[in-house]
Amino acid sequence: MTTTNTQELIGQEEVKAxxxxxxxxxxxxxxxxxxxxPNSRGKVMVDGKHYWVSGWTRKSSNDQPFISxxxxxxxxxxxxxYVK
Numbered sequence: 001m002t003t004t005n006t007q008e009l010i011g012q013e014e015v016k017a018x019x020x021x022x023x024x025x026x027x028x029x030x031x032x033x034x035x036x037x038p039n040s041r042g043k044v045m046v047d048g049k050h051y052w053v054s055g056w057t058r059k060s061s062n063d064q065p066f067i068s069x070x071x072x073x074x075x076x077x078x079x080x081x082y083v084k
Contacts, residue, residue: 050074
C-alpha cells in the first residue's frame with residue numbers, strides 16, 4: 001500500500017484522506033465555573049492554521065438565541081500536543 005498526502009490505495013479502490021481544513025468542533029465546556037467562561041470550547045483549522053474556539057450562548061435584543069464565538073491561534077507547542 002502506498003500513501004500520499006491526499007490519498008491512499010486500498011486494494012483496487014482509491015480512498016481520499018479526510019481533509020480537516022476549514023472545519024472544527026465545539027463541545028460543552030464542563031469546566032465552566034463563572035458566567036464569563038464560555039459555554040462551549042473546541043478546535044478548528046482555517047487555511048491550515050489551528051485555533052482554539054470558544055462559544056458563549058447569548059440572546060439578541062429581540063430575544064433570539066445565538067452563539068458568540070472567539071478564536072485564538074494555537075501555539076506550535078499546543079498544535080504538537082493537541083492536534084493529531
